[in-house]
Amino acid sequence: MKVPVSWLKEFIKVPFEVGDLAHRLTMAGTEVASISEIGSDWDGVCVGLVLAVDSHPNADRLRLVTVDSGSGTAEVVCGAPNVAPGQKICYARIGACLVDGHTGEPAVLKPARIRGVVSSGMVCSEKELGLSDEHEGILVLPESAPVGTPLRDYLGETVLDLEVTPNRPDMLSVTGVAREAGALMGKPARVVDPEFAGTGKAIESELAIDIEAPDLCPRYTASLIKGITISDSPEWLKRRLVNAGMRPINNVVDVTNYVMLEYGQPLHAFDFDKLSGARIIVRRAREGQVFVTLDGAERKLTGEMLMICDSKGEIAIAGVMGGANSEVVPDTTSILLESASFNPASIHYTSSKLGLSSAASQRFERGQSPFLTLPALNRATQLILEVAGGEAAQGVIDMAPGLNPRQPVLVSTARINSLLGTNYPEEEIIDALVLLGCSVKSCPASRELAVTPPEWRSDINLGADVVEEIARIKGYGDIPMTMLAKSIPHQSPSPMLSFKHRLREAMVGLGFQEILNWSMTNTGALSKALNQPELSVRPLYLKKPMTLDQECLRTSLRPGLFSALASNRRFEDSEIQLFELGTVYLPAGAGLPEEPQMVGGIIGSPQVKRHWSEETRPFDFYDLKGKVEALLAYLGVNPSFEPSEDSGLKPGSQAVVVVKHVPVGVIGEVDQQAGRAFEIDEPVYYFEIDITRLLPLTVGDRQYQPIPRYPAVVRDIALVMDNTVKHRQVEEIIAGFPLVVETRLFDIYTGKPVPAGKKSMAYRLTFQSRKKTLTDDAVDRVLEQILARLSSGLGAVLRR
Amino acid sequence: MNQQIDDLRNQAVASLKTIASSDELNSWRVRYLGKKSSLMAVLKGLGELPAEERRAVGGQANQLKKELEALLKEKEEALAAVSNLSTGGTDVDITLPGRPANLGKLHPMTLVLHELGEIFASMGFEIVEGPEVEWDYYNFEALNIPKEHPARDSMQTFWVDAPPGENGWEMLLRTHTSPMQIRVMEKQKPPLRIVVPGRVFRYEATDATHIPMFHQIEGLAIDKGITMADLKGTLYEFSRRFFGTDRRVRFRCDFFPFVEPGVEMAVECGVCKGEGCRLCGQSGWIEILGAGMVHPRVLEAGGIDPDVYSGFAFGMGVERIPLLRYGIDDIRLFYSSDLRFLRQF
C-alpha cells in the first residue's frame, strides 16, 4: 500500500516527522518498506506561465514559447503539441536535472541551440520529471498553481510504501493508516463522516436491490447519479492516484479508486442505463457459465462464485471485477454506485480460482469492515458530483442482512498483564485502547473491561487481540524480558536423534562427505537409478509440481547420490565418497506415507595416482563393505551379508545387509546401465540402510564384557579347498568349537602349487579361555578336531 | 685426582668444539666415554680408593660423565641438522605430503541445526521431529488458517496427489514445522517445551534467494503463566548465545495466524552494526524469526484450555543463518551437492 503523506495530513492535524512515523508503524506491525520522495531531485524546476507561443522560424513542428518563471521571462523551444498561452506549466531552467526523454536516464539540462534558435530551458513532460512515461505532451498544471514556486513544493510528495499484513484490511486505506498513526503518536486522527446532497428523486423509486445470497453479502449499499459527464479527472485527483500507484482512467472510475484508497472500501460504478429492470440481484453464479469481465477476458464461473446481476443476468463478479456489459464508458451519463461487503472467503475463492487478484479483491478477502460501506459511498457520491457533475438521487439504498453490531470483547486487566508479563494499571490500558478508537467500559463486578473495537477494525475479536493492541501501543520494547521460571517439563527424547548424530559422525570419520538432496524427484530418475522400467514402489506425486523433474517424492536416495557423484566427477579426480541421511516417502494406503530415515553412501575410485610413495588401487566391493562393517560395528550391531537381487546393483556383486535376521539394507556395485543413465562411466559402489528399521535392532545391545584375564593362543592354518567354498562356511564350522574367540582370514591364494579349481585360504585362529591359561596341548587338540570337521564337511585339506 | 678429572673435562670440551663430522664425533666418544677411556678407568678404579675419597671422586667423575653425554647428544643433533641441509641426507622430507587420510564433513545445514538444537536443549526444550508429508488440517486449519484465508497465499503449497484421508483431510507437503505444535499438544499435556527442526516446502520458483525446499526450526513452550516477557527473554538469550552478546535485538509486532500477539525478532546487522548497509536493506536489522503467544484457537485445537494455560511459539528459517554467517550469495548451493562448496564448512 502506497500512502502519499500529503493525503495522510488531511486526517492527521498535528505536525509529525515522516521517519519517526515510519518507525512507529513498522514497530507496531506494519512495516514501512520504503519512503520515496517524489520531486526530491527537481532542482531548478518551478511553476511557469506560458505568456506566448510562436512558430519556430526553421521548423514546422517546433514552437517558441515565452515563459514567465516568476523571476523573469525565458524563451524556450518546445515540441509538444498541447502547449498554449495562459497555461501553467513546469519550467526547467538551464542546469536543472531531468530525465532525458530519449534515453530515460537522468541528465543535467544544458543550453541548446535547436534549429538555430537558443532554448533557455525547457517546458517539461511527466516523463522528464520522472512522474510517468507520458512524453507526448507537456504537463499542464491547474490554473491555481503559483508562478515561480519551486515545483518540488507544489507537486512534490513523500510516499510511504507499507507492507500490510493479512489481518489488517484497515491499513489498506489512507484513513486507516492515519488512525493507526494517530494512535501510535498519541494524537487521534480526525476523519469526518462525509455527506452528499441528493436532489433528485428518491432512490427507492428508481432502483431495487435483492440479496439472494445473504451468507455471502452481509451488506449492500448503493447511490444513483444522473447527468454526469465522463472526462479526465482533475490534476490533483490524478496526481494522488499516480502517487498511490494507480493509473487514472476517467473521473468516475478515478473517484471509486480514490475512495477505495481513502477508506479501504472498494466501490464499483455501473452504467445505470445499461442495466435491465432497474434492479440489482446479488446471487451465486450458474455453474459453468461464461462471463466477460471489463478487461475483455472470458471467465468461466462456478456455482460458488458470487455475482452482481440485473434482471437479465450477470453484470459483475462481486468484489473482484466488473463486467464489460455494464462498464462506464465515455458517453455514460448515469451511474449506479455500489459499496458493499462480501464474504472474505468467498472473494478469496473466486479471485484465486479465476487467477484474478484486484485491489478490490485484496481488500475484501482480508475482511474489510462492513461499517465502512456507507461512509465510503457518501464520500464517493459527493466526489463524483464534484468532478463529474450531475444530480444524485435522494438517499441511498442500504441493505444489511448480515451486519451485526460490534460485540464488546471482555478481558480483565489481570489477564492482560499475566499474558504480557507486565504490570500496567487499568487506566493506562484503557487510555491505550481509547487512543485506538475502542470504547471501553469497566465492569467492576466481574473485574473485566468491555472493549468495543472501533468500526474500522474488523480484526479485534478476542481477548488475545486486545492484548496485542495494548502491547503495540505500549511498544514491544516496553515489555520486560524474563526466563522461563517453571521447572523443565518431563522429556522422553527420541533415540533416533542421537542415533542419527552418531551415524553422521561415523560416516564423516569413514571419509564420506555429507550431502542433502531435494525430497522431490521424478519417475525417470527413480526408474533409471533403480533400473526398474516399471517402478516397484509407486511414489507419491505432487498435484502441481514446480518443474517436471520434481514431480514426485523420492522413494530412494539413489537418484540424488548418483547425480551428485557424476556432477562432482567433472572436476574431482580423487576418490569421491558421499552420503546422505534423509527421509524417503513410501505410500501407505489411505494414510500419510511412511517416512523411513535412510542413509545412503556412494564411493567412486581415485582416477589418478594419489600418493608419490605407492600405487593407487581402484575401489572394489570390499572397500565399501569394510566401511559398512565399520559403521555398523560403531553403531553396535553385527551384520551378515546375504545374496541379493537388487535390480539397480550388478548381479553377483551385491548383498543384503542383515541384522538379527532383519534385512536393513543393500550394498553392491552399481549396475553399469544405472550408472550410465547418470553419466557415471566408472565402477561405483553404493549402500543404503534403513535406519528406522536398524535402530530398534541396536537398542539395549551393549553390555560390558570383562577383559580376558588369561592369555590368548594363536594358530595360523592354510586350507586348500574347492573354489566354490565360501568363507562363511569355514567360519561357521570353526565358530562351532569351544575356546575359539576369533577367526581371521588373512590370505587367499590360487595358482601353483595349489591345484586348479582349488584355493588356499589362510586363517589365524585365536583361542582363549575365561577360566585358565590354555596349554599348547589343549589348543592343538581343538585344532585337530576343527581340521577334521573342515575336512569332512568342506573337503578342506591343511596346506603344509 | 680432582685435578685429573678437571683436566679431562677441559680437554674433552675443547676437542668437541673442533669436531665437524659424525666420524670425528664417534672417535671423540670412544676416546672420552668409551670403555677404555680415562674416565672409565677412573670410575673402575674407584673401588680401590678409601671410602671417603671414593665418594668425592666418584661424584665428580659421574657428574663429568653426565655432562659429556649431554654434550655428545647436543653435538649429534647439531651435526644431523647440518647434514640434512647440506646433503639431503637419509632423513624424511617433512615437507612431502603425507599419505591421504580422508575425513568427510557434515553438511552446513546439519551443523547449524545441531548448534540451534543444542542451545534450545540447554534451555530445557526437547528436540522432536515430525512428518514432512502432512494433512492440511495440521498444516493450516488447526493453526487458525482456515480455507480461503489470505495468509495461505504467503505459504504456497505443494498438494499431494492422493485421495483425502478419513476426515476429508487433504495431503500436502508441510509448508512450515508448525503442524508439530498441534501433534505434540495432542499427545502430551502441558507443561511442554519442544523444538522441531525439519524440512519444509513452498511452491516457489527457484532462484538465488528462493528454493522449494528448506529447513525451519520451530519452538513451543506451554505452561501455566507463560508470558510474552518469557518469550522475549528466551529468544534474547538464544540470540546472545547464537549471534553473540554484542548484537542488539529488536522485537516488533508482526502477524502470524497461529499466534496473538505476534512478534518478529531481528538482530542487529552483523556487517554494519546497525548503521544500515546493502545486506540489511539499510535498516540495520536482520529479521531472524517469527514468534508470538500461542493463539487461543490453536491451544483449543490441541486440546488445551486457553483459560488455564498459555504459551509461546517461534519459528525460523535455517538456511538464512549460514547465508548470513558465511556471506553465501546463492541459497541453491546448499542443495547442489557440490564438493567445492561443501568442503568449505
Ligand SMILES: [Zn+2]
Ligand atoms: Zn547492515
